[in-house]
Each structure stands twice: as structure tokens, then as C-alpha cells.
Amino acid sequence: MKKLQITQILVKGAKLNAVKLDEANRAVxxxxxxxxxxQTEVLKLKEVDQERLRMVVQL
Amino acid sequence: xQVLPYSETNLAESLSNKYTPxxxxxxxxxxxxxxxxxxxxxxxxxxxxIEENYISKDFLQDYATYYSLCFEEYPKFCTRxxxxxxxxxxxxxxxxxxKNDSGGKGFWDNYLGFIVIKPIPVKIIGYTxxxxxxxxxxxxxxNFWGIRKYKIHLYGREIELTSLAFQEQDSVLxxxxxxxxxxxxxxxAVDFHTILKSPSQITKDADNVSPDGxxxxxxxGLNLLQICQAILNSGLVSEIKQPDYIITDSSNHIIGxxxxxxxxxxxxxxxxxxxxxxxxxINVPNGISYGLHAIAISGYKQKSPSTLAPSSExxxxxxxxxxxxxxxxxxxxxxxxxxxxxxxxxxxxxLLLSPSKPTYATNxxxxxxxxxxxxxxxxxxxxxxxxxxxxxxxxxxxxxxxVWDIKIDFSENHKARIRTYSLDVSEKxxxxxxxxxxxxxxxxxxxxxxxxxxxxxxxxDVRSGMIGEDIISFVPxxxxxxxxxxxxxxxxxHSTLFHHIASMQYYQFLIDNFS
Numbered sequence: 001m002k003k004l005q006i007t008q009i010l011v012k013g014a015k016l017n018a019v020k021l022d023e024a025n026r027a028v029x030x031x032x033x034x035x036x037x038x039q040t041e042v043l044k045l046k047e048v049d050q051e052r053l054r055m056v057v058q059l
Numbered sequence: 060x061q062v063l064p065y066s067e068t069n070l071a072e073s074l075s076n077k078y079t080p081x082x083x084x085x086x087x088x089x090x091x092x093x094x095x096x097x098x099x100x101x102x103x104x105x106x107x108x109i110e111e112n113y114i115s116k117d118f119l120q121d122y123a124t125y126y127s128l129c130f131e132e133y134p135k136f137c138t139r140x141x142x143x144x145x146x147x148x149x150x151x152x153x154x155x156x157x158k159n160d161s162g163g164k165g166f167w168d169n170y171l172g173f174i175v176i177k178p179i180p181v182k183i184i185g186y187t188x189x190x191x192x193x194x195x196x197x198x199x200x201x202n203f204w205g206i207r208k209y210k211i212h213l214y215g216r217e218i219e220l221t222s223l224a225f226q227e228q229d230s231v232l233x234x235x236x237x238x239x240x241x242x243x244x245x246x247x248a249v250d251f252h253t254i255l256k257s258p259s260q261i262t263k264d265a266d267n268v269s270p271d272g273x274x275x276x277x278x279x280g281l282n283l284l285q286i287c288q289a290i291l292n293s294g295l296v297s298e299i300k301q302p303d304y305i306i307t308d309s310s311n312h313i314i315g316x317x318x319x320x321x322x323x324x325x326x327x328x329x330x331x332x333x334x335x336x337x338x339x340x341i342n343v344p345n346g347i348s349y350g351l352h353a354i355a356i357s358g359y360k361q362k363s364p365s366t367l368a369p370s371s372e373x374x375x376x377x378x379x380x381x382x383x384x385x386x387x388x389x390x391x392x393x394x395x396x397x398x399x400x401x402x403x404x405x406x407x408x409x410l411l412l413s414p415s416k417p418t419y420a421t422n423x424x425x426x427x428x429x430x431x432x433x434x435x436x437x438x439x440x441x442x443x444x445x446x447x448x449x450x451x452x453x454x455x456x457x458x459x460x461x462v463w464d465i466k467i468d469f470s471e472n473h474k475a476r477i478r479t480y481s482l483d484v485s486e487k488x489x490x491x492x493x494x495x496x497x498x499x500x501x502x503x504x505x506x507x508x509x510x511x512x513x514x515x516x517x518x519x520d521v522r523s524g525m526i527g528e529d530i531i532s533f534v535p536x537x538x539x540x541x542x543x544x545x546x547x548x549x550x551x552x553h554s555t556l557f558h559h560i561a562s563m564q565y566y567q568f569l570i571d572n573f574s
Contacts, residue, residue, distance in 0.1 A: 003481050004533050009506050014456035018544030021552055031371060035447040039440040039558035046436050048299055056270045057236045057340055058280025059352040
């Protein structure tokens with residue numbers, strides 16, 4: 001596996017700079033809220049439904 | 060000993076026994092499956108060798124538990140039938156078995172495996188080891204990750220074959236769940252030194268009585284708790300994965316809960332490097348109704364990473380899995396399972412029975428070595444936070460979407476991969492000489508077919524702690540330094556993105572390791 005060139009990662013002419021994100025920016029808050037929502041859903045999958053544990057696998 | 064040319068008729072004849080005539084054999088699902096498997100161009104069986112009076116240790120234990128106590132005089136000896144890709148007669152075969160070890164090597168390279176025929180009615184397929192189709196762990200290939208090496212002894216010869224043992228349930232000592240556990244243990248017994256038991260022993264391990272309170276034998280199936288108990292008594296632990304996909308009717312009443320194919324692919328992809336077959340509980344069409352059935356997944360086929368347009372949704376490399384391969388005790392070994400839409404599985408139950416009805420996954424039972432304590436879902440939650448941070452940093456300037464691949468692996472395998480990475484020698488030495496936990500969760504972040512970052516986490520640690528181990532960056536240093544600055548100046552906003560009590564420690568882990 002080799003170190004990558006910028007052209008393999010970024011669109012032509014693009015430059016990345018560290019910028020302070022605006023908390024009021026709707027695009028930013030949308031990504032953050034959607035991420036938190038998905039995290040909650042993923043962690044909820046760990047809660048085992050006790051009823052289903054008694055289903056018999058019999059075929 | 061008997062040597063026969065391979066044909067459907069001779070296969071049916073070879074599989075038959077005193078209690079099961081070849082007409083009954085031909086009506087079995089296994090015959091339908093095995094004749095297709097053995098005549099597939101990649102296997103291409105040409106000759107059958109029948110070995111009489113074979114002692115199968117596996118059957119012997121079941122025999123002692125049940126069949127020896129029947130009034131009917133069931134024999135304790137089995138028949139073992141072997142398959143070869145070359146054409147020969149009995150005389151030529153005798154010449155080959157007389158040759159010394161180095162002689163006739165080419166002849167034995169044509170060996171395709173064996174099936175033990177149990178001397179009982181109808182449920183005749185015993186211990187079976189058959190050669191797999193071509194397999195490797197590259198993209199776009201069949202990858203049978205749940206297989207092992209078997210040393211097979213035949214007339215004084217030792218032949219090595221890589222496969223996973225299969226047998227059908229006898230419906231007396233074992234139902235499908237027991238048989239799926241038995242196949243799983245065949246691999247785990249070698250890699251993890253767990254106890255390989257016969258089907259009757261596995262069923263006894265599950266409980267003292269059947270799920271309905273009646274006697275254990277004849278066995279009527281196991282529930283999920285009993286499956287986990289049987290796995291525990293063999294030296295492993297289980298993680299049960301729950302349905303994540305709900306189907307409702309027009310009145311919004313729930314009519315079905317299933318595992319989505321997206322979740323199923325994530326789980327199989329994530330745990331496959333450990334190499335223990337994964338038990339999948341499926342709802343299969345059975346006549347006019349449906350019934351629950353268990354199979355053991357031991358392989359998959361995955362397309363290579365592709366270029367996706369940047370998106371706000373998190374993308375997963377596991378979505379590139381096209382099909383699974385599973386031991387289905389009512390059909391055969393390495394049965395192909397296609398995937399359709401959001402939840403439908405194309406199993407032999409769907410494809411080979413009429414009328415065709417879909418199969419659904421209802422639960423996944425992941426057998427694990429007890430030291431693996433961190434679940435896939437814990438890592439996915441962290442990766443979702445990482446994806447959001449990187450998405451905000453790259454701000455649609457990447458040539459493709461970020462695609463994530465989460466897998467658990469042995470740290471020694473990870474170190475072997477690090478040796479192939481294009482890193483500075485000092486960076487490699489630092490990582491290769493660092494003490495690591497035995498198991499690591501590894502999250503690779505791709506752009507197109509390039510890995511840009513690799514995050515590793517301790518899979519044996521405590522969930523409430525910060526379990527980040529390392530970050531390897533493959534991007535140019537000026538991007539990494541900008542990313543580090545971005546993390547520092549957006550700390551207040553980003554540090555909430557880990558949904559974890561140790562959020563701040565995770566954030567500091569990123570800052571410390573992006574250098």
C-alpha cells in the first residue's frame with residue numbers, strides 16, 4: 001500500500017484548509033444530528049428482545 | 060472396496076443403504092444439491108470409491124447414545140464414499156495405494172473428498188468433507204474464510220483437503236441448529252482449541268429438555284437461548300444480533316421483523332477474519348407455511364471498492380458483498396445464497412422448491428472467543444462519528460465518497476499487513492514492536508479503491524473506556540496537518556460526535572494521532 005497523491009483523493013484544484021465550522025450552519029447541524037440519530041439506532045441493536053430468544057429453530 | 064465411474068445413478072446407488080433405497084435417495088434435497096455440486100466444472104467428479112465398514116467416531120457416539128438402544132439392529136459401521144476427478148478402475152487404484160509416499164502424488168491431487176453414509180433410515184448423510192470451489196481472499200473471488208485443513212486417511216494414505224465438515228441432521232439426536240453448531244465447531248476446534256463434540260453431545264449441552272418441556276431426544280429443535288448454551292459449553296461465547304427491519308401492514312401493525320441485508324452483510328464482513336463460521340437463523344418456506352431454520356455461513360463473494368459520489372449517508376464496503384456460502388444441513392455444503400432487495404435471501408429453499416417464496420434472516424448468532432468483548436455495534440457508533448468529522452473536513456472536495464470497512468482481526472495478521480504498507484521504516488518498526496491485544500477492531504476509510512486512514516481499536520477492552528489504539532494515515536502530510544488543525548479549532552462542536560462517555564478522550568486520541 002503506497003502513500004497517496006493529492007490528485008487521487010481530491011477533485012482537481014481543491015485545497016483543504018482548517019476552518020472554524022459555524023454551529024448555526026444548517027448543513028453542519030444536519031450532519032451532526034443525523035450522525036447522533038444513527039448512533040442511537042446502532043447501539044439500540046444491542047438490546048436483545050427476550051421474547052425472540054424463545055423462538056424454536058426446528059426445521 | 061468398490062470403484063465406480065461417477066454418474067447420477069452410481070451416486071444414488073452409493074448413497075443408499077439397507078434402510079434407504081436409491082429411489083428415496085433421488086427424492087432427497089441432498090441428492091439434488093450434491094449431484095450439481097459434484098458435476099460442477101470446478102469439481103468435476105469422475106470416479107467413486109466405496110469404502111465399506113468405516114468407523115465414524117462422530118456416528119459412533121450418536122450410535123452409543125441412541126441407536127444401540129433401539130430394538131432394530133442398526134449396524135455401528137458406516138460406508139464412506141470418496142470422489143476423484145480422474146478416471147480409473149479398481150486395478151489401477153490398487154496400484155496407486157501400493158506406491159510409496161512420493162509415488163503417485165499427482166494421482167492423489169485429484170482427490171475431491173468423502174461422504175460418510177450412516178446405516179440409518181433416510182437421514183443418511185454423515186461426516187462429509189468435500190473440496191471447495193476455488194477460493195482466495197481477494198475482491199471478486201469466492202472467499203471461504205470459515206474452512207480449515209483436514210487430514211484424511213484412506214488405505215494407508217494421508218490426503219490433505221481444505222474444507223468445512225458437513226452432515227445432515229438425523230432429526231433424532233440433532234435438528235438443524237445442532238448441526239449448524241457442529242459445523243461451526245469443526246473450525247473453532249482447530250483455531251481456538253474448543254471442544255469438538257458429536258451432534259448428540261451438542262444437543263445434550265443445550266439443555267436437559269426440549270423447548271416445549273418434553274424429552275430432549277428425539278430432538279425437536281433448539282431455541283436461541285439453547286443454541287447459545289450449547290456454544291458456551293463448547294468453550295465459546297455468542298453474540299445474538301437482532302432484527303433491524305420491520306414490516307408493517309396498512310394499519311401500521313407489525314407483520315414481520317427481519318435482519319436487513321445491509322446489517323447482515325456488515326456483521327458477516329466484520330467477523331469473518333476471525334474465521335469462525337457464523338450461524339444464521341432464517342425463516343424458510345416450508346410447504347404452505349414458513350419455519351425457522353439454522354445454517355452456518357463460511358464464505359462470501361465481495362466486489363472490489365468502487366467510486367461513489369460524495370454523500371451525507373455513511374457508505375460501507377460490506378455493501379459490496381454479492382452472495383454468501385453456507386452449510387445448510389437440509390441441502391448441502393457451501394450452498395450459495397443470493398441477496399435481493401432489502402431483506403430477501405435467495406437460498407435453495409427459495410430457488411429449488413416450487414412455488415418460489417423468499418427466505419428471510421431473523422437472527423444472527425456470532426460465536427466468539429470469550430476474550431473478544433467489544434461488539435461490532437460499539438465500533439460502528441464510533442466510526443459514524445469519525446465519518447461525520449471527516450465529511451465536514453473534506454467538505455465535498457473528495458473525488459469519491461468515504462467508504463468504511465470495519466473488521467475484527469488478530470493483531471498478528473494486522474502486523475503482517477503493516478509490513479506491506481508504504482510507511483517510513485521507523486513508523487513500521489514502531490508499530491511492529493508495539494505490544495498489542497490479541498484481537499483488534501480495524502476501521503479502514505476508503506476513497507475510491509484507496510485506503511486513506513486506518514483506525515484500530517482494542518477488541519478485548521472495556522466498552523466504557525477509550526479503546527482507540529492507533530491511526531495510520533496514507534494521505535500526504537499537509538492534508539493530515541490541516542486535519543489536525545481542523546480538529547483543534549472545532550473541538551467543542553466535534554467532541555460530542557462519539558456518543559460515548561469517553562468522547563473527550565476519543566477526540567484527544569484523534570488529535571494526538573493525526574500528526
